[in-house]
Amino acid sequence: MVELDPTIPPRDPRLQQAVGTLLRVGVLLAAAVVLTGGIAYLARHGAAVPDYHVFRGQPATLRSLTGIVRSAFALDERGIIQLGLLLLVATPIARVAIAGVAFAFERDRTYVLVALLVLALLLKSLLG
């Protein structure tokens, strides 16, 4: 069906498979952590009345990278959920990094630069 055309490069199935696997594993891992924290949270606070109507912002421990990791390892239920959400946010970031590495293997300098630029923007958002 497809005619050989030197101006159109073939799709790279290996890269696509690797990226697909990374996305799946990252998301499932994040979901497992969120679910674990969620079950623990509901077991302890399930009977309380929820209130999300008034905006208060979250405490500093659930806002910074180190604060989240610390409260998760202190087995704070909300901290564990937040760690899972952090893993979720990290998944697309790791995926950009891996794509960058794959472009480097293909000696595709333009797209290595593109991936690095996107990576820098994402880290800027997460780390401030």
Added chain:
Amino acid sequence: MNTLAFSGIVAAASFCAGFLGSLTGLGGGVVIVPLLTLVFGADIRYAIGASLVSIIATSSGAAAAYVKEGFTNLRIGMLLEIATTVGALVGATLVAVIPANVIAVIFGLVLIQSAYLASRHRPDHLTANMAPDPLAARLRLDSTFPTEGGEMRYRVRRVPGGFALMWLAGVLSGLLGIGSGAVKVLAMDQVMLMPFKVSTATSNFMIGVTAAASAGIYLRRGYVVPDLAMPVMLGVLAGSMVGARLLFRIPTRQLRILFALVIVVLALEMIYHGIAGEL
């Protein structure tokens, strides 16, 4: 209602949103914010925060399936992510200065536009035999995608126009906590003349990165409530994975129109409550 019951209902509603969102290509996030604010009475910033993290899950869950099918164009996705992440950072910064009611009205208007875009059926442009676009050729954006008759090639055009529209998609994503899938698909299949399935798959693939760009800022500002985001994220993820599995097996035209109608109703509610100052 206690937290356990509340979380269960939110998770069930989020499952439906994720399922319909991935099946129709609109993304679950588009109905999460109206659901959480109008039905469950959450503050709009909390709702946007929960929606953003769930979008990362939807996008990555569905994208994993799409990438395997071979529709995603990784080069185009990566290139246009420069535009969407810059836009997302702008949008996420704007949330702090724009009043909640104004955000609600903008949200409603964007939803109506998304529903309109999704309800139209557009045939693919035939670009296989066009001369290569110089910029697209230099960036090696032309590629192939699988069809029933084998691999079909396509060429990409008007890259700067697509790039500009992608920036806007990023701003809307960061401001409203949606994936902006409709605008992303528009940029690719209407401006850059890419095949619809390639546009949808690549858009889905990009949505996670765009949302991650805003989610970082939301997290640091304290807009992400773990116990509210938890049932939303898990529900949307499960729904989107089921939806992605069925995507190429069931006809989605009627479903798209139905979902578009639901979105319009939610949009009008958002605009009404925004103007009435009730959010």
